[in-house]
Each structure stands twice: as C-alpha cells, then as structure tokens.
Amino acid sequence: MTDRENGLTHFDEAGRPVMVDVSNKPETARVAVAEALVRMRAETRQRIEAEAIAKGDVRAVSELAGIMAAKRTSELIPLCHPLPLSSVHVQTEWVDDAPPGPAFADSRLRIVATVKTTYRTGVEMEALTACSIAALTVYDMCKAVDRNMSIESVRLIHKSGGKSGTFDA
Amino acid sequence: MTDRENGLTHFDEAGRPVMVDVSNKPETARVAVAEALVRMRAETRQRIEAEAIAKGDVRAVSELAGIMAAKRTSELIPLCHPLPLSSVHVQTEWVDDAPPGPAFADSRLRIVATVKTTYRTGVEMEALTACSIAALTVYDMCKAVDRNMSIESVRLIHKSGGKSGTFDA
Amino acid sequence: MTDRENGLTHFDEAGRPVMVDVSNKPETARVAVAEALVRMRAETRQRIEAEAIAKGDVRAVSELAGIMAAKRTSELIPLCHPLPLSSVHVQTEWVDDAPPGPAFADSRLRIVATVKTTYRTGVEMEALTACSIAALTVYDMCKAVDRNMSIESVRLIHKSGGKSGTFDA
C-alpha cells in the first residue's frame, strides 16, 4: 500500500473513502501474523482447562471461529480487498509465566493467527480479524463465569511480502 | 445465561458445543456497552485529525464499520444467537490527558459501542464485536503510516436487563 | 422514524451515524411496496419473452433474486435494523402501452416488491432493495445483448403501519 504524501491512503483527494487500486501491484507470496491476548481470572482458566479434558473445548471453538472470520474480513473492514487465502492457522496457548494460581489472579490466553496469500495486497487485516474474533469467542463462551475478561494487545507481529517488505513488531 | 454448576454454559453434558436454549427466557429490554482502545503514535493521531478536517474521516468510517459489524455478530461468534437489534451507537473519542505531543508519544482513541435489544438474551457480544471491528478499521486505514498501532482493552463496561442483572466494569 | 427537529434521524448530536433506537416503538403490522422500472430495447424484451417460452426465464430468476436480497437488506444498508420478515413478494410485468415494436424502441419491465413485517420499524428499505437487486439481475442476464438497459424510477409506492402512518406515492 503506497503512502500518499503526508496522508492516509484510504481517501482520495476529496476525502472520499476508496478501496485503493492494487491492479498494478504484482501477485506475490505474503504472510501476516497477528496476536491477541485474552486476560481472565485464573479460575476461568481452570474451568476452560477442566472442560477441555472432560468435554468441550473453548480453545478449539475459538480457533475455528478465528479461521472462519479471516475468510470474511473484507465484508467487515470497509476498505479491505476481497482476496483468495492460501492458508489460515490460529493457535492458542497459555502465556502466564507461573502456573495457574489462586482465583482472581490473572491468566492470559495468547491467540496467534497466521494467514498466507499470493495476491496483490497483504493479509494483515485477515490475521488481525482472526485474532479478534477468536478472542471474542473465548469471551462469549466464558462470560457466564467471568464478565471481567478483557482482550488486550491485538497487534500485528509479523508481515512479509509485497513492496513494503518485512515488518516485525 | 444460567451458569451450569461448575461449568461453562456453551457445552452440553457430552462436551458438544450448543447455542444455549433461551426459549423459556422472557423478552426484556437489554443494553450492553463495550469499549476498545486503539493505541497509536501521536503523529498518526495528527494525520487522522488533519484528514478529518480536510477531507476523509477515519473515525466516521470506523464508527460505521462498528455498527455494521454488530449486525453480523451471530455469523461470527459461533454460539451467539441471531437476534433483532433495537439500536446500535458507536462513538470514538481521543482519551489522552495531554494534547497530542511530539511524534512517537502514544495517543489513544477510545471506541464505545452501545447496543440495545428487546429479546431473550443479551447483546454483550454485539457491543464487543462493534468495538473490535471499529478498532480494526482504524488500524486498516492508518496501517500504511503506523504498523505498530495496537488494540488494547476491549472489554464490557456495562450491561443491564435479563436475569443476571446489571453489570458495571 | 421520528424526525429530529430540522435534521436527519440517522445521526446523533455530534454527527455520528446511529442505528436509531426503536426499543420504545410497539410491534405493529407493517407493509411496504416499492417498484423499479428496467428500460431496454424492444428486441431485448423479445429475447426475454422467447427464452421464457422455450427455456430459461429471466423474470423468474430476477424475482427470486429480489426476494433473497430483501432478506439481506440490513447487511447492505448501513443503518437499517435487522428484523424478521413475514412475507416478501416480487412480481414483474411489462408496462408498455403498445406491444413490442421494432428494435430500438424502448420496452419497460416493471418490478413490484411487497414486504411485510410485524416489528418496531418499517420495511421500506427491504422493498426498495428487493426491487433494485431484481432489476440488476435483469441487467446481468441481458447485458450481453443490450448494454444500454437502464434502471429508472426505483421508488416507494406505498407504506402502512407504524407511527408515521400510511404513505402512497
């Protein structure tokens, strides 16, 4: 996405929103990786882990929701290009240094989404959307036991491919 | 959403995901308010403000994207109920105590979504989805100038209506 | 839809777009009827009629497309409420006074959509969307033979129900 001088690329000179023209950009292999953190009570984590062993699996449902959301990014983000996706991978992992402790101490679930395409524009938004919807799905499935969960630090951690080159957070 | 004893409500006894049965719950007026914060460089804020004056308006586009996303929540969050919405309102505001300073200092845009329904279940997920997609839209429109933006603290700040009563963060 | 004094209802006081709050409006039976006219060469009409007799039916496909589009109105029109629909009916008819004459004389196909709901807000936009998409479908199916077709006079012709009462064009 070329940067108009001193401005944002998603507006034309009159300030109208545009889906920027990528027709002159080559199709190249592109990857984007994003992450989100879901903060919750340690007790909530314990329930998620207990469910996963016994029966239902919050993490599996949220990973799947993230994959499916990636495919619909261009419907949600107004100026995103619709594009084919080569692969989507969403993984969740607990990131607390310490093992889950007493109730009310915070636990955090990390969601990492990796999206690939071979196209004229990148897939950063697809990776970020996958993370966000996966995180919201965790919230939805646990909200009856922990309404104070929050999603923090949704961000791009890597992108490569395309003219603007490689980015690492 | 009643809380199954010691467990999460979105699984049946065999651990299968379920969209929980709300058919015996009365239709009541419900409200949910959620927020998200988008952190960015002060310079990025300056560009957003400059565009809004001259021409395009990142905040207006993101508010609209949030409203439209609220309507599609049940397509995105696997176990959410499809439901009618009475109103959706998304507003953005700068939350820095200090006025925008030198480049590279952080600025933060606060997004608040308020959703109402008269139905058998609440609209927390609709409010959270509206915030998240609005925040991602800000990212999308500014990523050419600031790839290090991040979304932080997506969370529910209020809900009322329904059997579980009022919640304030 | 109550009319804010001297202004448009889809913005709040700060000019932000809103899906207006209908939670205090009663659920009442509502009907809306809209129409669109597709203008085409008489020769194009002749082909449509010939196909319908022999084989495929442009009008039937467009009527179905209109019905399906009515159901998706709230996804397309940013500030429309998602709502249940009680019925959708789309009909097409030739409206020329004279029978189809020599090629290049204009023929017109009239599309009328009738939509009903029992809800807190009306279905004008659903009826208009049904007409518009049905008309575009006619265009799509005939564009190989007549690129100069145009859609004219998409308009509401009747609405009833709700506080603002009955309207007839």
Place this chain on the structure above:
Amino acid sequence: MTDRENGLTHFDEAGRPVMVDVSNKPETARVAVAEALVRMRAETRQRIEAEAIAKGDVRAVSELAGIMAAKRTSELIPLCHPLPLSSVHVQTEWVDDAPPGPAFADSRLRIVATVKTTYRTGVEMEALTACSIAALTVYDMCKAVDRNMSIESVRLIHKSGGKSGTFDA
C-alpha cells in the same frame, strides 16, 4: 461474455440458469463505471448539506455503503462470478445546473462508481451494485424527511477490458 446465437448467455440449452464458464478467458485488466441519480426535494438537499457541514455526512455514508456492496455483488446477483477486486471508488456530486432553490424543486445527487479487476470476467455488475446500494443508503438516511425521493437512471456508463471491448454510454 460471449453471446450465444440469438439468445441469452445465462441459460443452457435446456433453459437452466448457469454461471457461464469463463475458464478459457484470459485474465485481463478490466474497468467498469456506473452511475445512479437520486432525485429529491431541494429542501432535502439543503438538509444533507447542512448536516455535512455541522455533523453527519449522508454522502460519505452512502459512498462507503456502495464500496462495501460492490464486494458482495456475487452474493446478490445470482449468476455473477465471485471475483477479486483491485479497486472500488464511489463518488457523489450534486448535478443540478441551478443552485438549490425553493423547497419542492427537484435536486439530484449523482453517484458514480468505478470498479477495477484483473480477472476473466468484467465488473459491470459490481459498479452497478455499488451505485444502487449507495443510492438506497441516501434514501434510507433521508426518508424521514422526504419519502418521495426516487432513484433514476442506474446505468453503465463505461466499461473496458475483455473480449467485448470498450463500451461508453
């Protein structure tokens, strides 16, 4: 889109609807431009202009709705191909020769959509859909003050690229 002899291309020999086979067509750069006119009372125009200065902007919302609708064309028009889009641009402008006069005189807002792709088939339907939905969005946002607005003359004004060559209305 090759023209079957004496017939419409969207049906097979038995009259069944088909999404026509484009697999042997080369990927070429294609552009389509369409327009729609929204006719309204001069007073309605004055309100739109007043809102845009003070606060909300009907035209900006409708331009965005048009862009988003272009991306969903293949979901709406039954026999349209799903395809990637290189760019979408929607602009609105007042087309009255005279400045807005007394109430009840007609004003017209012109919507022009330009869509590009590099693919095996054209984007006429995407441009027409963008115009139509943008026009309906204007209607939706102003209907509380002017139910007699109408959309007139939705039509293709230019296309280029592909075997059938350039078309100008």
Place this chain on the structure above:
Amino acid sequence: MTDRENGLTHFDEAGRPVMVDVSNKPETARVAVAEALVRMRAETRQRIEAEAIAKGDVRAVSELAGIMAAKRTSELIPLCHPLPLSSVHVQTEWVDDAPPGPAFADSRLRIVATVKTTYRTGVEMEALTACSIAALTVYDMCKAVDRNMSIESVRLIHKSGGKSGTFDA
C-alpha cells in the same frame, strides 16, 4: 404453512415464487429435529477416532459448522423466512451395530440437529441445513483419505408446534 388447494405454497397464482405470508400466524414455540447419515469406510472412522483422541476432532468441527449454518438458513434457502432462533444443538454419533471392522466395510456417522424457536413459522429447514452442512464438513475433513464417502438419508425426524401440529418420521 397452509397448503393451497392442490398446489405448492411457495408460488402465487401466477407461478411466481413467494416467501409465504406468516403475519397472521401466532408466535408459538416450535421444535424441529433432523438427521443425516455420513457413510464412510471403516478405516476412515478409525482415523477420525484416532484424531479425536490424539488431537483434532472432526466431529466437534462438524457439530460447530452445523450450528453456524443453521443461523444462515434463510440466506441459503430462497423462500425461507429469516427468524430468531432460541437454540441449536447438533450431535454426532456412530450408528453401526458392529464395532468398526476391517477396512472397506462401511461405517456410518449419524448427525442429529435440534433447533428451537418461538416464532410464526417452523424451523425444519434450519434443522435440515444444520445436518447437511455438518455432514459436508465431515466430508471435507476426511476427503483426502476417503473420497467415496456419501451423505445419505438427510431427513426430518420430528417437528412440533404451529398449526400443522406434530410430525414424527
């Protein structure tokens, strides 16, 4: 759905498709249960079971896909009413009398979907759609090892509520 004399209810007198008018039908509690059978090689069943123990779970993914598809039934089935859903439950179970035997003997996975609403029309199509998409998801996830799987006997097994009363297959 009342039965027009000697005919199908989804057409008007002129043969045009209609979404039938339910505005005069009362909102009543309704349930529909449907099933689908996926036939596969016993070896394929063994792989599904081995994955479920070790790692991924085909059945859980397909159950979730079925729930999500139920919510989109009215977008897929042209004349279905969009309606709120009170609950959706999809369960899978192996239905072979004998335990999985030698490769190439058939195994069958039974998918049962139960859908509830309180509305003016029934949810048979939602239950059938949930079963069908869940079954297709099983196919998708196993097709690399068994392209000869087939879906058989998608059918309604129960419905209750509404004027037409209770049905059991």
Place this chain on the structure above:
Amino acid sequence: MTDRENGLTHFDEAGRPVMVDVSNKPETARVAVAEALVRMRAETRQRIEAEAIAKGDVRAVSELAGIMAAKRTSELIPLCHPLPLSSVHVQTEWVDDAPPGPAFADSRLRIVATVKTTYRTGVEMEALTACSIAALTVYDMCKAVDRNMSIESVRLIHKSGGKSGTFDA
C-alpha cells in the same frame, strides 16, 4: 490436498484445525461434479410437474439456489478455501425408471452440480454444497405436501485437475 502420514490434513500436529496451506500448489484447471437424490412420493412429483407447466417451477428455483450456495461454500464449511469460481451449473432430472405411478410410490429427483475453477485447490466442496442446498430447496418448497421426502446419496461423482488426479465414483 496432500495426505499427512496416517492422518487427516485439516489438523496441525497439535490437533488444531487448519485451512491447509496451498500456496505452493500451482493454479490448474479443476472440475468437480457431485449429485444428490431427493426421494419423494409420486404424488409430490406430480405436483411439481403440474406447477412447472402451469406456473411455478420448483426445479428452476432449486437449481438457482444451488448455484448461489456454491459461491458461499467457504463461509459454510469451516476449513474450505475462499476461491474464485469459473462456472457453476446445476441440473435436475427425474431418475425413476418407470413413469410416475400411483401415489405413495417413490419418485426421485436427481440433482447434478458441475463446478469449475482455475486455482490451487479443488472445488469438490462447492459441487457438494450446491447439490445439498438445491436438494434442501426442493424439500422446502414441497414440505407442505410431503414431509417425508428425504435426501439420499449426496456424493462426489467426478473430479479432475490438481495433484491428486482424476476421480470417478
């Protein structure tokens, strides 16, 4: 779709669902053909045939629904790739050996969907989804007269193109 040794390709080593990476696969022309059979009472067939002559056409509506559903396959099947489609064709035909006989004897409508793409992965799921939704549409339109219809034998009957070569059932 390469087959991971001894396992299913839609999970990673930790059992998480993945949309498999096709970025290294060449774009090749691919075709898939699937079929579904809808079993119904002979009397139901007679009504369908009578409607088609007089007025409405169940088969035409279901063929169109199948085409439209093929385009949405990747939204419905969680791990399917979104991809462009070159053509979709759905045809229905009566498959009974004998002409329709006395009421209550079974009749069967065969639905065959043919889908083509030039892409990195195949279109089996698109063909199967088209058949399934077309079959459900027949059910929907006839259920008021025959709730005992069933869909049987949804299966892939041909695929070609791609590394795994040609398959015929």
